[in-house]
Amino acid sequence: MYTNIDIFKIETNHVVPAQGKVLISEPFLCDHVFGRSVILLVDHTHDGTMGLVMNKPLPVCLNDILEGFHCKENIPIYKGGPISMDTLFYLHTLDGIKGALPIDKNFYLNGDFEAIKAYIMQGYPIKGKIRFFLGYSGWEHKQLCQEIHENTWLVSKENIASLMDEEASDELWKKALCKLGGKYEIWSRFPQIPIFN
Template structure:
């Protein structure tokens, strides 16, 4: 019986990164922030890249950080990355927020926070419309391309509805599975094979 051992070779899928695409970490990356992470690229230029880890919820709520939201329904906070962890970032699907930066069609980064607050305090839907992050992930010029060549990341594209959904527990596994059978096999690898 011939076994194709290539399925065990961690190799990037050679898709180029750009704003609005996602990075999916390779299965053995042992890093508290980036292991088993899905990162939405919110900017990608020759000068560098900025992204937000979208599947790592913090044990902290936005209600604990923004006092006006103290008595509202719980609003989760996510760890966007290891840079500027005292700064709030937010992704949203609200087209009319002044100063928002388009990430992809119908998905925006930041904008006038007073308008965001007003929207929330008026009782409008937050779930799957706005996601809040502390910190971001950043790469200097060519750093991300080097990491992709080293097979640290796979690059893919996802629908906004998937990126903004509440249940992020299996997001990394599902993002890999969508890339096909070889990557689906990766999704079942234990992160630390020696503990298996």
């Protein structure tokens, strides 16, 4: 049973970051990029960490940014992070795409973009299969571990498929916390700026 003090004490859940795991921001992080964010770690080595913010849709679609690309479906673009915002990244479930980086079972990063475009233009499903991002999130060696130690992030073993299916910004963050249970579920109901409660 949690006391009131325990509930409001923000502390790490002691899960170690790794490729394929997820960062969930603490509820009071006031940052337009990382506040209430859910970040999939696509690379985590001694050299540093790379992640993609899964729940920050941009007000543009794929047709808007690719010259000569005309798809009937409005395919959303997400803000993967503040680094290299002029670069397109894509997370997908398409096995056999040349040059794709395996992230987790049945999930890959990037690869032959012509093959990705061909898949889309042939009318195959997009939702839950491919997600596009502009930019990425990056941490230098030990930087992420320091931020976790400072209780900025929780680390989760979230199912990537569930992240790919969810579109709403705050809802994905809330659901990720609720899956951790206990006091983390209570965090999901905190106002981002407590004074406005």
